[in-house]
Amino acid sequence: MSNFYRRIMVALDNTVMDERILKYASFLAETIRPEVVYFIHAIDFDEFPKKFREEFPELQKPADEVLKQQLKDKASKFFKTPENVDVKFEVREGKPLEVIDKWSEAKNVDLLVVGHKQEKGGSGITSQHLTRKIKCCVLFVPDNEMLYQLKVIQIPSDFSEFSKLSVKKGIEIALKSKDKCSIAIQHIYSVPDQYYKTGKSYEEFRQLMEENAKVDYKKFLQDIDTKGIEITSSFRDEKGHHEVQIIYNLAKYLQADLIIIGAKGKSGTASFLLGNITESLMKKYIEMPLLVVKDKSRKFGLMDLLKSI
Structure with a gap:
């Protein structure tokens, strides 16, 4: 049977929600056995006030390798890589929605896995905006304890x-x-x-x-x-x-x-x-x-x- 979700992308935002997303992504990868899993994190320097960006220019210096290593360390704790599944890490600069949209298309992703939080006021990616924009299937992982099973x-x-x-x-x-x-x-x-x-x-x-x-x-x-x-x-x-x-x-x-x-x-x-x-x-x-x-x-x-x- 051909694999219907060959390429999976998992969006992380360096918050406590990452643990739940990684655990479910691990369960999902073990279940459907994709060819590759991409873990992606977007760095949005615009979220820092202009005053701080000017006073502390080092905030905008490339941090790709540091963040990428942090992603790898976190994934090693909560994501068990199945046999014959390739795992890659991407850290990109830009607005999270734009980054996820661009790279999910560039990598020809079949399924995007993201966290689904209780949505309140404020900025950030909402579920509606994400699902309207992204062209592939989207799986939302809730921010609560759940059973890792499919019955x-x-x-x-x-x-x-x-x-x-x-x-x-x-x-x-x-x-x-x-x-x-x-x-x-x-x-x-x-x-x-x-x-x-x-x-x-x-x-x-x-x-x-x-x-x-x-x-x-x-x-x-x-x-x-x-x-x-x-x-x-x-x-x-x-x-x-x-x-x-x-x-x-x-x-x-x-x-x-x-x-x-x-x-x-x-x-x-x-x-x-x-x-x-x-x-x-x-x-x-x-x-x-x-x-x-x-x-x-x-x-x-x-x-x-x-x-x-």
Whole structure:
């Protein structure tokens, strides 16, 4: 079986979060066995006040080798390099988002691994900006204790092409897992406000929508080779809850080890423009790793790119 994530990049920022990222990256590399793992750190000298840069010019002197050695020392403590996996370290100057974008593309990276912190006010890279900008898949590692296992993968789906890609990625990951891993596909539907004009009650119309969703689900799954992986499905109307809360509630109930979601849904126009649910998940603090799936090979027109800004 070909390796679907051959080249992985792990973004570190020299904070306490690095330990969690390195530990999960180690687990991930041991599971999927990429060809190479790049560890990257961006030095942004502009973060220092101009007064300090002028008074202490040594702050801007090249520190690549020192920081690179610090990365290596930290990685040696928390990242166990699998056999036949090459490991490289990169320290580059510039804004973190620009550095990660440039070098993930230059290295033809298939998967970017970053930390997902509780987002508050202030500067820095937000999950939304990062996922909109980067062209490859992005895996967010939460800032909390977690089990290093893959037994349950949850995939919210609207039966779009990106949902299909998400399920295919989930299957490949499940096949690589050392644990017996199953996939839970979740579909959330919305009953239109004008349902009463049909003469049916809310519950009657809801049942019709769920039956239709189950038919669409069967068609959706027909085009996917499950390769023997157990796949379950659940259907839920969003009445009284936000979609993200429904996704999160199921993740907690299933004790999901990983959530996979497409970068956009049926209403999107470009993979760089996140679907509403995906972007909402980015804003909410999720307690389990979250993989946002993109298709690097897909080409877009000028209007698609403009809409992603």
